[in-house]
Amino acid sequence: MAIVAIALLAVLGGVVYAVGHSVRHFAGISLPKNCGTPTYHLSNAASSAPRAGTQPASGKSGQTNTSQQHHLAFVVPSGWQPDADEGVLIGFENRCGDPQIVLSSAAKYGSGYCAGNSTSYRAIAGVRGAESEHDLPAVAREAAAAWATWSYAGKGDEQPQVVVSRARPFTTRGLRGSLVRVTARSTVPLECGSARGVAYAIAVDSTAGADVFVISADQGDAADPTEADLLAVSGTLRRVP
DSSP states (O other): OOSOOBOOEEEETTEEEEOOBOTTOOOGGGOOSSOOOOOOOOOOOOOOSOOOOSSOTTSSOOEEEEETTTTEEEEEOTTEEEOSOTTOOEEEEOTTSOEEEEEEEEEEESTTOSTTOTTOOSEEEEEEEEETOOOHHHHHHHHHHHHHHHHHOOTTOOOOEEEEOOOEEEEETTEEEEEEEEEEEOSSOOSSSOSEEEEEEEEEEETTEEEEEEEEEEESSTTSOOHHHHHHHHTTOEEOO
């Protein structure tokens, strides 16, 4: 994504996880009082992207990524790299070290495209939960907007231009939920990567609240996955026991 990620291993409640930090992260006694949490403005713009297909982006069946925690699975297209451990979390935290949005059971495309940063990537897909939340359009909107905002914010917390579409029904492989599309464009030069991108979030109901699938990609380079590619991967989403 446009923000360069830095790998970190941490322990919360005895669980080891990895979080991709934005370049805004500070450490030690120099932590600022203002943690710098990007905000965004919602729009009622309708999504003009194609609807989800049922085949992975490569047109060939790839490896299946499965989240036992959230009971969701999706096909990883050829050229994407799935994480070996579904318990590894990828995402963003503010300058005070508070995780803002993370994904598990992730798969990435274009890993390491930033020189000297092996955790950078051009596209990512993964899942997360929204405990006790059953308003699926709101859950999908929040997840997509948060991911896009953090991905394209400047290191000084400069807000990207974010457009959030209206939620629309999503149905595939027996799943029924809500899909939201978000576009984001950085308002300042970024240290590496594209200055704009797109994110989709699909929220489906669960007994504990909602489960969410997020897929996002830089846009602007010929090698970047297209929106049709992202929606094709979304079309492989299914429930697992």
